[in-house]
Amino acid sequence: MAQRESARALFDSLLIANRGEIACRILRTARAMGIRTVAVYSEADAEAQHVKLADSAFCIGPAAAAESYLRVDRILEAARQSGAQAIHPGYGFLAENADFAEACAAAGVVFVGPPPSAIRAMGSKSEAKALMERAAVPLVPGYHGAEQDEAFLAEQARKIGFPVLIKASAGGGGKGMRVVEKPGDFKAALAGARREAMASFGDDRVLIEKYLTKPRHIEIQIFRDSHGNGVHLNERDCSVQRRHQKVLEEAPAPGMTPERRAEMGQTAVAAAEAIDYLGAGTVEFIVEDEQFYFMEMNTRLQVEHPVTEAITGLDLVAWQLRVAAGEALPITQEQVALRGHAIEARLYAEDAERDFLPATGDLRRLRFPEAVEGLRIDSGVLEGDRVSPFYDPMIAKVIAWGETRDEALRRLRQGLDSIRVAGCRTNLAFLGRALRHEAFASGGVDTGFIAREAGKLLKPGLSEPGQVLTAAALHQLLLRRRETARQAASSSDPNSPWFTCDGWRLNAQTAQPMRFSWGEDICDVTLGFGPGSGGVGEGMRVTLAGKTLPVSFQQRPDGDLAIALGDRRYVAGVLDEGDDRLVFLRGEIFRLGFLDPQAHAGEGADAGGSLTAPMPGKVTAVLVKQGERVTQGQALIVLEAMKMEHTLLAPADSQVVALHFAVGDLVEDGVELLTLEPVEA
Template sequence: MFRSVLVANRGEIAVRVFRTARAMGLRCIAVHSEADAGAMHVAMADEAIAIGPAPASESYLRVERIIEAAKRTGAEAIHPGYGFLSENPLFAEACAAAGIAFVGPSASAMRAMGGKAAAKALMAAAGVPLVPGYHGEDQEPSLLAEEAARIGYPVLIKASAGGGGRGMRVVEREGGFAEALWSAQREAEAAFGDHRVLVEKYLARPRHIEVQVLADSHGATLALSSRDCSIQRRHQKIVEEAPAPFLPDAMRAALGEAAVAAAKAVGYVNAGTVEFIAEGDRFFFMEMNTRLQVEHPVTEAITGLDLVAWQLRIASGEKLPFGAEPSLSGHAIEVRLCAEEPRAGWRPAVGRLSRFVMPEGEGIRVDTGVREGDAVTPFYDSMVAKIIAHGATRDDAIARLRSALDATEVDGVATNLDALRAILAVPAFAAAAPATTFLAEHEAQVLAPPRPAPKRALLAAVAAVIDAERRQPAASAADPASPWEMREGWRLFGAARRVLRLHADGREIEVPLAYRSAGVMARLEGEEHALSWRRDGRDGAFRIRIDDTEAAATVLRSPGAVTVTLPGQGRWRIGIVDALEPARGDVAGDDRVASPIPGRVASVQCAVGDVVARGQVLVVVEAMKTELRIAAPVDGTVARVDVAAGDQVEEGMELVLLEPATASAQE
């Protein structure tokens, strides 16, 4: 066994590997970009080496810098994690050339499975079923269009090299093929350095099912149950579970046999995942991920295996001690907590985690690479944590996970937390196997506008504001402890009065207050309420008393707002209106096209003088593995273009200036 391991990655996977490696007695070495100098995985490491600026292309994707860091620190093995260089055969070869063990498969296995077209030819020879499609080398657009017509619409265009939903487009009819092909090829080239694509029949309501395989260098190859990863947004998974539910035993066995056949066809060694798409009782090979998967914890939960430990053992030459799949225990479900805005098209979000409280309890596991106070930047993936629940049955796991999400608190960055809660609450989720169309079919429930803030939430916000004011001494106070500096609302004649203005549910709410010795009298919706409160231990936890009723609430302060969580009822973000701020309204006019997030300009699709229509894509900005297609807000003429492909942009930065069409011109 090695004595030291370097993790050529960041975030939760680096933290995950370090925890296992340290338990095995190994020295842990981290690499990091400038943006990650204070990151959690760096703090955990025994030694850490800076490898470049924030963009991954200048740090985590630089093979020579990682190899040099391994040599400097005496690392005997490199674990690639997932993403970045994890499926790059040149990286595996560089490790071998430097005499460093690569914790993963051989470069030849990566090459065999890395190109989807070549991999599918291998799978056909191995007897693994394939989706009807075109997997050839000829990438002439006219030929691809002909093949799409032969296959029959709808079709799916997929990048030949890579995964994660990059370079993937669904085309419903012939008229949209050319634009979708151009877009997929450009994204594939940017993400993987390879513009080639394949075209396949698009299945209407498929399931995404995968099989974890584990193979040693002594000839043993095992299938470790199945996983269902069908609930996805932008072709990227957000809910995964094991074993895949509602599968006939014969189909489950056939999936395992096909996965083993696929791995053996390329001489696969180490941990990997064979992905299938299924509809009814039929399944088809999609691809093989020649690395550990993000969703590996659900397999660990039901098998009792530490897959990272076995990756390290296999890489050091150890033999698997079991000749068959370990017995399974219960059911596990994982959700990915991501920094994004689901109601804005699942747009990635950035910011600083002013509050980050993860759940605990029996059957609950959390994998994360961030802490409270850390920044979520536009340079890397938007996932901030994985929350996993394990129970005796699927219903038990769902119940535990719902409870865990209710106990999760995040503020400072927009997340998909409410959407995850809503997914688990959809009756169809518990009743039947979800398809990849789940979010589209249940969008009204998953992305429903939050219900109006109840009176208790509004008054909890009031309590938190006044409590914070009472605890904050005047900036000019010579003696903050002086009773003259206390903000208790005391007056010589009568009680102090004020009006607190809140913003919730798209409206401004005035709450007249009269201070009392214990709390305040608050008028809300025409009724007077005696309001008092006390802190309940940890930061943000309160016991709120309204008249003669007391209940728990968590209230998190952030600039200009508070987030109120009422156990079992929901959470609401309530604005605190500054009396001196201008009236609310749109900051930008219809002539201004700005970036909604920091990122890199992938392409500019307009030029000065172009006449454009409302909804026409003008600029594509890439951030956090996502492309944001920024469209014209109105009909008009492009007056100015302020960016070019490759430029880095900040949130709110102007990209294009339009001259809106006049009313007469539009008629």
């Protein structure tokens, strides 16, 4: 392809074959370059932000990705109808699909990515490792061959030595991956990995590797053009992971020496040259005991690319478009900058305390910090949008840059502390705890960090329960003030004392008692009012746990409460989520239930005789039959949500009385999956 002066000269129109924050990011960059943008969307995404940002948009099918975002024919038809000259696949979906790249070429549309041959070379982990082995790149000991017989694979695992790691050959993102600690667990782990791999990639082949116990995950961002030029853009440390999926990423890697950076970078560029790569790619390594091993190459842009942009000052999406247009890379390796430090946190809709189960719901409140120095927010959703069970549950990426790692870390902590989200559970508080953990602060974490420190990371730290309860009570007072003001405005006597919120009662003390549930505890809080306090000013007092303290507060423009409680001053945010009150305080989120004395707070029946779905999803395996006796901890049923499998276990020795769903059925959160009848062990 001939070199052009600008991407605009070739691409009058660009179609983005993706969704979410990456689609929004590509749209903004393309429009800044003067390129007309085209979005595609599923029926579930009709009101999505990427649809609203694009110049035009085309619906390509129902919510399920297999019927929309993975439909090559419909995407190419949208390109034909819109006149798009190029297609950017983002990451995920069709980004690493060689057949899609070939179909684009056949349709006369430029695929913004590597050639199909490069995608195929690295698309199979087994074949990629064989290629790297021939190129003398260090590999983790393991089996990467074509033989997939279960007994054969079990024997290979025995030869390698437990623990081993089963990985989907065609996979990525932690899908189709299982750690096996002992031989007796191998069969079930293999079956689960294969199911997940087939659901995610349409390919159930696996490879087996020695499981390194304390490795770091370090990857190198590379770029190559059609003129034979190649560079690496430094490294990223992505060691903080849950379920083999990245949670925190940073660049540069803590403790990385210039010599090791150059060695790993040269190895990554050589790997790209070996397959005649084009565009953006990431070569991933496992590092342990100062030795690095090739893991895989992702032939696409990565979720964590903003940290590389932050330390290099480059726009990687713009680079992708220009390289696809036939331009040469604008700088050489010697000109690649490395300035400061950047850290990214992935904000997900998930329940960290329930093994990071994906969550769904309407984002009734979503507020990000605005115009904060060194802070960048990449998001594909706004307040009022819905997190559905069909796609990745990422809400946003929060990226902080600083001259030093400490400065970047401080900015990221402050940025996360300022986020307010309600409507579905998130990992926001978990991220704050991880960033404040002494191991992460020192830069000494490995891929086992979250599992090893779960006790500290998954439970909130609580030093001032009184501050949490006071914030909840003051928020409730404000709600009452708004409601009484509304009632007074529509009343024939708006000045009636019944419409005051200063705690006035006929022949009673001027106080307002409130009751909250907090976990297993019931907490009583009483707000008392002095003369002229009006429920907000001086003279207020709060009584809880038998102790009374003076309290005053102001509501800030952002909605948070600036509170003075005794001699302590602090800021807290409180959001409603049904009858629950979410209190945001110093990076933690506390969930309290407001017990309204005027409401009927009926208790639900004990569901001990049933097994319910912990999240919405699809049944991928039913491992028992009606009438079968099962033992505590036995696997009963497997659900898939967001392409990740979740195995549900028997809570006690039981007999299966009834099965309510079959493989392939879609289920809602909380629905009864099967009925159990307790039996003696």
